[in-house]
Every structure is written in C-alpha cells, then in structure tokens.
Amino acid sequence: MQVITHIYMTDKKEKILKSALELFANEGVNATSTSKIAKIAGVSEGLIFRHFNNKKGLLNSIIESAEEKANDLFADILKQKDAKSVIKKTIDLPFLIKKSEYDYWKLQFKLKWEEEYNNPKKMQPLIEKLTWAFLELNYEKPSLEAQHLIQTFESISTEILKGNFSNQNEFKQFLKHKYSV
Amino acid sequence: MQVITHIYMTDKKEKILKSALELFANEGVNATSTSKIAKIAGVSEGLIFRHFNNKKGLLNSIIESAEEKANDLFADILKQKDAKSVIKKTIDLPFLIKKSEYDYWKLQFKLKWEEEYNNPKKMQPLIEKLTWAFLELNYEKPSLEAQHLIQTFESISTEILKGNFSNQNEFKQFLKHKYSV
DNA sequence: TATATATGTGAGTAATCACTTGCAAATATA
DNA sequence: TATATTTGCAAGTGATTACTCACATATATA
Numbered sequence: 001m002q003v004i005t006h007i008y009m010t011d012k013k014e015k016i017l018k019s020a021l022e023l024f025a026n027e028g029v030n031a032t033s034t035s036k037i038a039k040i041a042g043v044s045e046g047l048i049f050r051h052f053n054n055k056k057g058l059l060n061s062i063i064e065s066a067e068e069k070a071n072d073l074f075a076d077i078l079k080q081k082d083a084k085s086v087i088k089k090t091i092d093l094p095f096l097i098k099k100s101e102y103d104y105w106k107l108q109f110k111l112k113w114e115e116e117y118n119n120p121k122k123m124q125p126l127i128e129k130l131t132w133a134f135l136e137l138n139y140e141k142p143s144l145e146a147q148h149l150i151q152t153f154e155s156i157s158t159e160i161l162k163g164n165f166s167n168q169n170e171f172k173q174f175l176k177h178k179y180s181v
Numbered sequence: 182m183q184v185i186t187h188i189y190m191t192d193k194k195e196k197i198l199k200s201a202l203e204l205f206a207n208e209g210v211n212a213t214s215t216s217k218i219a220k221i222a223g224v225s226e227g228l229i230f231r232h233f234n235n236k237k238g239l240l241n242s243i244i245e246s247a248e249e250k251a252n253d254l255f256a257d258i259l260k261q262k263d264a265k266s267v268i269k270k271t272i273d274l275p276f277l278i279k280k281s282e283y284d285y286w287k288l289q290f291k292l293k294w295e296e297e298y299n300n301p302k303k304m305q306p307l308i309e310k311l312t313w314a315f316l317e318l319n320y321e322k323p324s325l326e327a328q329h330l331i332q333t334f335e336s337i338s339t340e341i342l343k344g345n346f347s348n349q350n351e352f353k354q355f356l357k358h359k360y361s362v
Numbered sequence: 363t364a365t366a367t368a369t370g371t372g373a374g375t376a377a378t379c380a381c382t383t384g385c386a387a388a389t390a391t392a
Numbered sequence: 393t394a395t396a397t398t399t400g401c402a403a404g405t406g407a408t409t410a411c412t413c414a415c416a417t418a419t420a421t422a
Contacts, residue, residue, distance in 0.1 A: 044400065215411080225371045226410090227412080
C-alpha cells in the first residue's frame with residue numbers, strides 16, 4: 001500500500017490509473033482497450049472492473065484527479081491581490097506545466113471535444129479574475145481582454161502539449177511586454 | 182451518378198463519405214464502426230471496403246477534401262497585396278466558416294491531437310503572409326505577432342466549433358479595433 | 363451485340379471488445 | 393486465533409469489430 005494525500009491506495013490500483021492515463025492521453029480513450037491497460041499495468045483485466053466497475057468509471061477517476069491538478073494551478077492566480085500579477089501569472093501558466101503532468105493535460109484538452117466532458121464553465125473563475133485585473137488597469141474592454149488572454153492561454157497550452165512550440169521563452173517575453181507585466 | 186467538380190462519383194459513394202464525415206467528426210473515428218456508417222448511409226457494409234479498401238482509406242479520403250476546403254479559405258488571404266487586408270481577413274476567417282462545413286473543421290481540429298495527422302506546417306504560408314503584413318505595418322516583432330494572431334484564430338475556431346462562443350460579433354470588432362483594421 | 367469492368371449485396375470470418383464469474387489468497391477486524 | 397472483507401486472478405461470456413468473399417447486376421467499351 002502507498003499513501004496518496006490521505007487516502008490509501010493499493011499499488012496495483014495505482015498502476016492501473018497510471019497506465020490508463022498514459023494510454024487514454026496518447027492513444028485516445030476509445031482506442032485503448034481494458035486488456036491493454038491491464039497488460040501495461042501488469043495486472044489481470046478483471047482487477048480493473050473490481051476497482052472501477054467499468055471503463056467509464058476508470059476514466060472518471062482519472063478525470064477527477066486531473067481536475068484537481070488544474071484547480072491547484074488556478075488557485076494561485078485567483079488569490080492574487082495585484083492586477084498585474086494576475087496577468088503575469090496567467091501568461092506564465094502554460095509554461096509552468098510539468099512534463100510529468102503532460103498526460104493529465106493532454107487528456108483534458110482532448111476530452112474537451114467530447115460534448116459530455118466539455119465544460120467551459122470551469123474557466124469562469126479565471127475569466128472573472130482577469131476581467132477584474134483588466135478593469136483595474138483601465139483597459140477599455142476588460143471582459144473581452146480576459147476572453148482573449150484565456151484564448152491565448154489555451155492555444156499556448158495546446159501547442160506545448162502537442163510538442164510544436166519551439167520559441168517558448170521568446171514568446172512568453174513577447175506577451176509580457178505586450179501586457180506590460 | 183453525380184458530377185463533383187469534374188470527377189464522377191456514384192451516389193452511394195457520396196453517401197458513405199457524408200455519413201462517415203458526420204460520425205467521425207461528432208463521435209470520433211475510433212468510436213465509429215463501419216457497420217454504423219453503412220447503416221446511416223443506407224448501403225451495405227461491404228461497399229465501404231469496395232470503394233475505400235479499409236477504414237483508414239475512408240478517413241484519408243475525407244481528410245483530403247477537408248484540406249482542400251481549408252486551402253480554399255486560406256488562398257484568398259494569401260493573394261492579398263495590402264497588409265491591413267491580410268490581418269483583417271485573418272480575423273474574419275473563423276467567423277466565415279459555414280455551418281454546413283462544421284463537420285469538416287471539427288474533424289480536422291480533433292485529428293490534430295493524433296500525432297499522425299498533426300501537421301503544423303500546414304499553417305506556414307499563412308504565418309509567413311501575416312509576418313510580412315506585420316513587418317509592413319512596422320510592428321516590433323512581426324513573426325511573433327503572426328504567431329499570436331494564428332493562435333487567436335485557432336482558439337476562436339475551436340470555440341465556435343464546440344458551440345460555446347456567444348459574443349462572436351462583439352469579439353470580432355474588439356480584435357479589429359486592437360489591430361486597427 | 364458481346365464482353366469486360368465497375369458497382370453492389372449479404373453472409374460469412376477471426377479477432378477483439380467490455381465485462382462477469384468462481385475461487386483463492388491476502389488483509390483487517392473481532 | 394477465528395472470521396469477515398478486500399484484493400486478486402484465470403477463464404470464461406455474448407456482442408461487436410474491421411474486413412473478406414462469392415455472387416449478382418448495372419454500366420462502359422469493343
């Protein structure tokens with residue numbers, strides 16, 4: 001057994017989650033069979049269903065922890081008291097994603113194309129915080145500026161996760177200069 | 182038989198392509214079985230393989246015509262002689278996508294997450310044209326500006342295709358004002 | 363008209379799918 | 393220690409998968 005935050009989880013259950021995440025993120029949920037997950041995880045296929053009931057239950061379990069990771073990242077921005085810090089940290093956000101967490105984000109971005117899992121409201125707190133920041137800084141259209149910066153954030157994240165973003169630092173500086181932060 | 186541009190295509194072949202496009206775009210390639218395509222198209226399953234050899238051949242055939250549609254849209258921008266027109270038309274681009282062609286674009290955007298079908302070079306001509314335009318207008322960092330506008334274009338397209346973009350016109354005006362076009 | 367080719371069907375195929383079941387071993391609790 | 397519960401596996405299940413094949417009909421060409 002191993003301690004995850006404060007919940008105990010068996011090693012094999014963890015291995016299933018880890019293998020499923022990797023396969024779901026890189027090959028797609030539908031293209032990943034439960035037998036393949038079991039094989040990669042080194043467990044019997046039946047164990048997947050013992051722990052997660054069905055394939056969807058496994059996916060939901062992964063999505064849950066992925067959303068936790070997303071909220072952790074947003075939390076830091078939401079608690080900022082300084083308008084410029086909010087914008088600065090939003091620009092930094094996509095460049096801070098750890099390689100070890102790429103699969104979590106890949107899966108989330110991919111699933112946004114599945115109606116069932118696309119929830120644009122998840123960005124709402126960040127949009128509101130940015131709107132406040134742009135208002136504070138006397139931008140003409142604060143909410144549209146917020147919308148635009150979120151779009152930029154999503155595009156940058158997408159490019160990074162797909163592995164085609166060569167001039168990351170240069171572009172980050174460019175953006176910070178644009179917003180004077 | 183029916184005439185498509187200058188190539189003859191049987192009605193049933195067309196129906197297969199149409200049904201497959203709809204299903205691939207909305208439910209995903211892996212989640213769409215050839216039997217379901219045949220059922221929706223009102224043909225025998227075997228006919229799919231007669232015309233396209235295998236499922237991948239069918240997908241490739243759809244992708245080909247999707248890329249043609251994309252190139253048609255880009256072509257108009259690439260031939261512009263005026264820098265401001267280039268930027269203006271790029272901003273207009275995502276808002277010009279016809280509802281009847283949503284499925285083509287949905288499929289293209291979804292497939293960008295599959296390594297095999299992700300080809301960032303496809304945007305290169307547009308990036309270069311925009312870089313030229315921003316240089317012409319004396320922007321400090323033309324190529325980064327181009328990269329940024331393309332990102333905005335991709336984000337807007339994505340939001341429109343996912344159906345969560347309520348303030349389209351307002352946002353379009355906002356962008357045009359930002360770039361003074 | 364005769365014949366070759368293209369278009370179409372329906373009934374197959376083996377492989378794989380998500381999932382179940384019966385039973386054993388490990389662990390927690392009394 | 394005795395017993396209940398959890399964790400685990402191997403061998404299944406029927407349904408569905410992408411794809412093939414034999415055969416028929418429609419169309420193009422000689």
